[in-house]
Amino acid sequence: MAERYSLGPLHLLPAGEGRNFKLGDRKVAVFRTRDGGVFATQASCPHRAGPLADGLLGGHALVCPLHDWLFDLKTGSSLNGNCNIKTYSASVEPDGTVMVELDDGEEVMAMPDAGTMVSDIGTGTSPPA
Amino acid sequence: MGKRKLVVIGNGMAGARAVEEVLARGGADMFDITMFGDERYGNYNRILLSNVLNGSQDPAEIVMNPLDWYAENGITLHSGAPVTDIDRAAKTVRSSAGVHVHYDYLLIATGSRAFIPPVEGMTGPDGKLRNGVFAFRTLDDCDGIIAHAKKSTQAAVIGGGLLGLEAARGLINHGCAVHVIHIGNHLMEQQLDGPAGAMLRASMEAMGVTVHLKKATTAVTHDGEKITGLAFKDGTTLDCDMVVVSAGIRPNAEIGLRAGLTVERAIVVDDKMRSVDDSTVYVVGECAQHRGRVYGLVAPLWDQAKVFAENITGRNRDAAYHGSKLATKLKVMGVEVAAMGITEPVEERDEVVQFTEPKRGTYKKLIVRDGRLVGGILMGDISKAAYLMQAFDRDTPLPEERLSLLFDIGAPAEKVTLDEMPDEAQVCNCNGVTKGAIGACVAGGMKSALAVMKATRGGMGCGSCKGLINELVEFYAGGEVEEDPSIHYYVPGVPLPTDELIDAIKINGLKSVSSVFKVLAGGKEDPGSKPGLAVLLSMIWKSEYEDERDAKFINDRMHGNIQKDGTFSVIPEMPGGVCTPDELKRIADVAVKYNVPLVKLTGGQRIDLVGVPRDDLPGVWRDLGMPAGHAWGKSYRTCKSCIGTDYCRFGLGDSMALATKIENRFRGIDSPGKLKLATAGCPRNCSEAYVKDIGAVAIGDGKWEIYIGGAAGAHIRKGDLLCVVGSHDEALSVMGRFIQYYRETAKWKERTYAYVERVGMAKLKSIVVDDSDGIGARLDRSLQESIDAYVDPWLERDAPATSHQFSSLIPVP
Known part of the structure; x- marks a missing residue:
């Protein structure tokens, strides 16, 4: 069952960043890209539950801050060969209000033992090859 | 303002x-x-x-x-x-x-x-070279030699240097017997x-050239019309009907x-290739004397021309020429030769490694x-020339x-050798073209060696590397290995190396990360490149930098x-690992009040409150x-210290005081990679200063050794000694200059241990310690501006930079 939430005015979302919102009993990451797009996804990375809202954006590509898993905000699909994430429908009303619509679809669950632990973007240092 | 007038005297290679x-x-x-030519x-290419x-x-x-070419480029050629x-x-x-032409800038x-040489009979009554005597310098000389050689039976070349031997080689093909007359002991x-x-x-x-050594020519004999021979100081003579003089060159400096x-x-020039007397007159090439040296090879000229162009176009007014180390690769009489530096050992410690196979x-x-x-x-x-010339x-x-x-x-196989050749290996020494540059070209779509x-x-x-370039193009275009040119860039998402990127940012006045992507990367935002650009921009613009928070790593x-778990660690400043009892109590109180799950001493001699949710920050x-x-970031991190002179019975220098000064000066200065520092009060090195990005080790008499490029993380390396200084202030000064040069020339995430090896200690010493580029004062000033622009980021506790900066979850009504 779909439910629409009003998150308030767009300017509360800093350009190029994400924030976590509590919508009903779900935690949802909402992003505003530099070209003005608004996107909503599940809040935690399926890899090791990294806070996706803290990731770096490049266009509508999102990098998880913990281990550089890469996702497309529009579709939720992985851009570096890992699993996808759940996305929600998000929009901006003509008056600038951000709207997110939740559905009953499952979020992709954390898989704590999967995947590599490399962070090349943040402060982590990749171990020597 | 209209265009300025640039007049160039000389239309040769320079x-x-x-x-x-x-x-x-x-x-x-x-x-x-x-x-003017x-x-x-x-x-034309005089080398050929x-x-x-x-x-x-x-x-x-x-x-x-x-x-x-002149017409196409709007150049007026006289x-x-x-x-x-x-x-x-x-x-x-x-x-x-x-x-008669006016100039704003003049290039000589x-x-x-x-x-x-002033030899009797060499010139005729008109002061010009006698009929049958030739220099070997220009296309016209060449024409004259060829025409004369056809009817000559015996030719003499005066001078057994490179050019003389090449002239001899050329003359053989025209059918005359050739003698080389050389004044020295060997060719x-x-x-x-x-x-x-x-x-x-x-x-x-073996090829038919007769070589005469230790022969000083005293006269060219003639019959009034034709040359008949040469006379030498030792009383001997040689019959010949033509003479080619190749006894060295003299700069055309009379103008x-x-x-x-x-x-x-x-003509004496400064490091910008300007006459020391007139800042509107530049001089490049063989007529220029730089730091006492006059070059007669082509490679220095390319560098000089670049420096001239950088300065005159304003692309980089700091561009400076520092002189060239001479290495040449050439082919004489079909024999390949590579030569560099000195030919004989000079000092007692010089070690000679030698192999001879005369057959x-x-x-x-x-x-x-x-x-x-x-x-060498x-x-x-x-076959080892490329490697050795680079090492030299x-x-x-x-x-x-x-x-x-x-x-x-x-x-x-050869393929392996090409594969293993480093990208920065110079392939064409004449024009300074690296293997990487060739690879980038092929990757950019050029598949033919000619292109x-x-x-x-x-x-x-000189063309001697054409074979190697052919092989490399084949290697890149046909082989499976495709080079990623981005390894040379500051960040992968903007196709420019650090220095060029800085120039481009300044020229275009780009003050935010998003504008850099727009102007220099075709609008494509690469998320991984954003933090690096943010650091570079803040270094360039200081307080004018437009801080777009989304460009920064969390x-x-x-x-x-x-x-x-998405929480953060909080580590307050603690210079040299020292805090007051009062501060220690406050840290404990905070840990209790906020239920900090872990209090931990860090490797950098500080106290870490681990696991603080962002809402509590x-x-x-x-x-x-x-x-x-x-x-947390790519910046100056910490300066460890041993206990120094206050209490230690071995201490030679006050390491704690120096560490405190270092931390107070460099705190928060961002850089391409982390900077972890340490000061040690004696060479026992308790604070591990030898393995830090920058380390200072007291050696007594108030002196400190400054080490750079050390590491003891995933990569372990002892730092290289940069210099010895005589005071804390000097230590701060040389460290600051190194930090600034590193900030301006390293690639993003290139730690000092890799950077020092890439750039080389000799260069770093000359720039940082000797100020060979004359950029020391500018580096110092630029760093000082960054220091002055520093603001403690924790002050954002009272004035968040963005909406909900410290909210882990925003409720919606």
């Missing part, structure tokens, strides 16, 4: 190259360019004159800039008439043909001419030692003398000083196993290090009342 470099920097829009032609002489190339083939006068007061030049590139003394010279002589004589410029051996004409000799190559001769087999040029340490310097023991050579100019100098938005910072410790 003048034309300098103009090309100006055009490559958008100079066509900035200058009206007028060139002595010769009737466009610019010997090929014209020996018939292997047509004159047309060695032309680099045909007359069309050829065939040299400039006779410069009026510096009126800023005009006048040519022998009467052309008159090169040099053949030196004609090519500039480049070769005695044994190598002797082997070369044997090769030459400078007449214009009132300082002329010693040539095959192979000779290899290297002179090693303190583990560095200071001289390779003859016959020059960069002063890089040589492997302990000297055998591998001379031979590739058990090297398999690559045109684009890079590789192979367009640590730099939260001013703490993100933990696996402002309160924690406020209650601590201490400045941020910057333990």
Whole structure:
């Protein structure tokens, strides 16, 4: 069952960043890209539950801050060969209000033992090859 | 404002190259360019004159800039008439043909001419070379020699240097018997030692050239019309009907003398290639004297032309020429030779590594000083030349196993060698083209060797590397290995190396990360490149930098290090690992009040409050009342210290005080990689200063050794000694200069241990300690501006930079 939430005015979302919102009993990451797009996804990375809202954006590509898993905000699909994430429908009303619509679809669950632990973007240092 | 007038005197390799470099920097829009040339032609490759002489190339083939080129680029060329006068007061030049032109900037590139020794009979009554006597310097000389050689039976070449031997080689092809007359003890003394010279002589004589050593020519004999022979100081004579003089060159510096410029051996210039007397007059090439040296090879000229162009176009007014180390690769009489540096050991500590195989004409000799190559001769087999010339040029340490310097023991197929060749290896020494540049060209779609050579100019100098370029193009285009050019960039998402990126950012006035992507990366935002650009922009613009928070990694938005559960660590500043009891109590109180799950001592001698949710960060910072410790980003991190002189019975220097000064000065200075520092009060090194990005070790008498490039993380390396200083202030000063140079030239995430090895200690010492580039004051000033612009990021506790900066979850009604 779909439910629409009003998150308030767009300017509360800093350009190029994400924030976590509590919508009903779900935690949802909402992003505003530099070209003005608004996107909503599940809040935690399926890899090791990294806070996706803290990731770096490049266009509508999102990098998880913990281990550089890469996702497309529009579709939720992985851009570096890992699993996808759940996305929600998000929009901006003509008056600038951000709207997110939740559905009953499952979020992709954390898989704590999967995947590599490399962070090349943040402060982590990749171990020597 | 209209275009400025740039007048170039000299249309040879130096003048034309300098103009090309100006055009490559958008100079066509900035200058009206007028060139004066002595010769009737466009610019040609003088190095290849010997090929014209020996018939292997047509004159047309060695032309680099045909007359069309000048027209196409809007350059006014006055050829065939040299400039006779410069009026510096009126800023005009006048040519022998009467052309009178005003200039705003003048470039003198008159090169040099053949030196004609004052020998009786050499010149006729008119003061010109006698019929049958030739210099070997220009296309016209070449024409004359060829025409005369056809009817000659016996020719003599005076001079057994490189050019003389090439002339001899050319003359043989025209059917006459050839004698080389050399005043020295062996051939090519500039480049070769005695044994190598002797082997070369044997090769030459096998080809039919007779070599006469230790012969001083005293007269050219003639019958009034024709040459009949040469007479020598030792009383002997030689019959010949033509003479080619190749006894060295002399700079064409008279024009400078007449214009009132300082002329010693040539026109004296500063590091910007300007006359020391007149900042509107530049001089490049063989007529320039830089730091006491006058160069007669082509490679230094390319560098000089670049420096000239950078300065005059304003692309980089700090560009400076520091002199060149001379290394040459050449082919004499079919014998391949590579020579660099000194030819004989000079100091007692010089070590000579040598191999001789006279039967095959192979000779290899290297002179090693303190583990560095200071001289070398390779003859016959020059397969190691590229590696050795690079080691020589960069002063890089040589492997302990000297055998591998001379031979590739058990090297398999050639492909492997190409593969293993480092990208920065210089392929074309004439034009400074690296393997990487060739790879980038092929990756950019150029699949033919010719296209690559045109684009890079590789192979367009002496041409001796054309074979290697062909192989490399084949290797890149046909092989499976495709090079990623981004390894040379500062960040992968903007296709420019650090220095060029800085220039482009300044020229375009780009103050935010998003504007850099828009202007320099075709609008494509690469998320991984954003933090690096943010650091670079803040370094360039200081307080003018437009801080777009989304460009920063989460640590730099939260001013703490993100933990696996999304919480952060809080590490307050603690210079040298010292805090007051009061501060210690406050830290404990905060840990209790906020239920901090873990209190941990860090490797950097500080106290870490681990696991603080972002919602608590402002309160924690406020209650601590201490400045941020910057333990999260690519920046100055910490300075460890031992206990120094206050209590330690071994201490030689006050390491705690120095560490405190360091932390107070460099706190929060961002950089391409982390900077972890330490100070040690004595060489026992309790604080591990030898393995830090920058370390200071007290050695007594108030002196400190400064080490850089140390590491003890995933990579372990002892730092290299940069210098010894005599006080804390000096230590801060030299550290600051190194930090700033590193900030301006390293690639993003390139830690000092990799950077120091890439750039080389010799260069770093000369820039940081000796200020060889003259940029020291600018570096110091720039760093000081960054220091002045520093603001403690933890003050955002009272004034968040973005909406909900410290909210982990925003409720919605």
